[in-house]
Amino acid sequence: MIAKSGDGTSGEWAGRRVCVAGAGVSGRAAARVLADRGALVTVVEGRDGDEQRAHAAELEARGVTVRLGDGDTLPEGTELVVISPGWRPDAPLAVAAAAAGTEIYGEVELAWRLRPEGAAPWLAITGTDGKTTVVRMLARMLEAAGHDALAVGNVGTPIVEAVLEKHDVLAVELSSYQLYWSSSLAPLAASVLNLAPDHLDWHGSMEAYAAAKAKIFAPGTIAVCNDGDPGAAALAGSAARRVGFTLDVPRPGQLGVVEELLVDRAFTADTQREAAELAALADVRPYAPHNVANALAAAGLARAFGVPPEAVRDGLRAFVPDPHRIQHVAAVGGVTYINDSKATQPHAAAASLAAYEPIVWIAGGLLKGLDVDDLVRSCAGRLRGAVLMGRDRARIAQALARHAPDVPVVDVPDTDTGAMDRVVNQAAALARPGDTVLLAPVGASFDMFANYPARGDAFIAAVRRLEGDTRDPGDAGTGAGTGNGEPG
Structure with a gap:
C-alpha cells in the first residue's frame, strides 16, 4: 500500500531540536522549512568561506543557528539529524548521532514526511545513468497531458519545498545517496534505469550501492523495469505490479520498439491483443539506443500516472536535451564531433560508444577506482584511435594495449587551459571522413x-576553433548548464 501523506503543519516540529548537516542547497531548504514550523534548527557546515557566511546570514535572519568550520560535532540535545546527501555514513557527525540513538535521515525523507494531505504523488527515478534526462522527459510528458508537474529531487526546486506547493504530480530524481538516507518513501511508480559500479568509495561495495537503489521500490509502487538490465530489474523484487521496457518488440506487460515506433503493451485495456503507439523513434532526441531506453522509461512512468499516448509523443517532441549529453557540436571535414562530457564512468561511456562507429575516442580524468577493461574490450572494434588526457589516462592506455593493441593512442599530458585544443587537434589528425570524434571521458x-x-x-x-568559429560555447544553447559537477 502506498504510504499516506505526512504532517505538513508545525504541530510535530515546534520546539524540536534538529541538526541539519550541510549548508548546501538541500540543507538550507530543509533548515528554512523546519524553522518555519517552529523547530529549533542548528546547521553545521565544515566549510567556512564567503559563500557559506552569506548563506549563514540568510538562515540566521530566520532564527536558525549556523555553525561554520565544524561539521563533525553533534550539537548538544539534538533530537533529529537531517543530513545532506553527500555525507557518508562514516562521517563523524553521523557516527555520533547513531551512537547516541538519534534519528537521522535525509532531505528527501524529510520531504516525504512533510507532505500535507492530498499532496502530489511521486513518480521516482534512479539509476547509474540517465536520471536527469528521464526526469525531464517525464515532466514534459506530464505537462503535455495538461498536468501541473514539476521535476525535483536531484534537479530543480528542492524537494522539501516542492512538496508543500500545489502540484498534480512530482517527477523525482533520486541519487543513491538520497535513497540511502531514506526509509519510508513510497512513490506511485518508480524505475531503476540501470545498474553499474559507481560511487563504491561512498557505499563500500556494489551490494550496498544496489541496496540503496532498491529503496526506491515500496510495497504498492508500480515498478517500471529495464528488462535489458537484469541487475537493475532484479531490484524490483516482488513488486505488486511490474512493467518492463525493452529495445526489442514488447511482450504483454512491456513497452518496447516495433519497427520505427515506441509501443505500449503494458497499459492498454487488453495487453494480450492491444498495443498503443506512443511515438516515433525520430521523436527521441538525441537519438541513441540508450536514449530510446530513457524515453521508454519515462513513458512507462507517465503511463502509470494515466498519461494518454499522444502526450508521450508531444512530451518527447517538447523535450530539450541538456547540454553535454551526446551533444552534436559540429561536422568538420566530414568528421562529426560529439560532446558527452557527462559520461563520467564506464557505464555511461559504454552507452555513448555503442551509438557511433568508427570512433576517435577522447577519454581520461579521474576513474574513482573503477575498472575500464570491460569497457575497452566491448568497444575495441569500433575505435579508429584514442586521445587520452587527465590524471588516470595511463590506466586507460593500459586497457587499450591489452584489448585494442592495433588502435593508435595519443597521450596528451598537458593540463593547462590550452590542453583541450591539443586534444581535439590530435583527434582530428586521427579521424577520417565519416568518423566520429567522441568526448566520452x-x-x-x-x-x-x-x-x-x-x-x-x-x-x-x-x-x-578547429572549424574557424569563434563563438562562445554558451551561444546557441550549449552552455555550462546548472549542475555542480559529477552526479551524486
Missing part, C-alpha cells in the same frame, strides 16, 4: 576542470 573532470560542464564547454570551444 569515462572519468570525472576535477583533475583538470571545475566540473563536467566546464570540460564540455572546453571541447565545444576547441572544436569551434
